């Protein structure tokens with residue numbers, strides 16, 4: 001009886017741990033090789049937009065993104081892979097596929113093929129949200 005009780009407690013503890021872990025990390029979906037939590041589309045940008053934030057986003061874009069995405073965002077930067085051009089960030093029609101939270105994880109986790117570097121080791125989270133405010137101004 002005592003042994004059964006101990007086993008039972010162990011099971012409950014194990015279940016609690018798994019549930020806690022799951023809550024911490026929402027399940028990932030990876031459409032086209034991107035790693036994006038399923039909850040990402042409803043994530044909202046925690047950085048409020050302002051002219052200063054847009055200006056800072058532009059500086060970040062110039063420093064980190066322009067070499068591939070190009071000065072105007074059409075994807076013609078000098079480091080763009082001609083075989084796999086980066087998507088046109090100015091294409092307003094792609095906005096529906098790229099809510100802020102989805103763009104956040106595309107930038108944060110990157111993608112293997114076509115290669116977009118992951119910026120999680122290179123940028124602060126709020127800087128990623130800041131650059132998102134800027135790239136949205138490039139949309140037509």
Ligand code: HEC
Nearest residue numbers: 064065068084085086087094103106107114115116117131
């Ligand atoms: C080494 C080149 C490279 C760099 C640097 C780079 N990207 Fe990308 N980016 C890509 C490629 C390649 C894709 C994927 C193109 C595709 O999906 O066909 C991409 C895709 C994206 C997308 C998704 C576009 C869409 O419509 O799905 C966003 C958003 C994006 N990049 C933002 C950024 C931002 C912001 C930075 C700088 C912090 C950055 N990228 C830096 C190459 C790059």
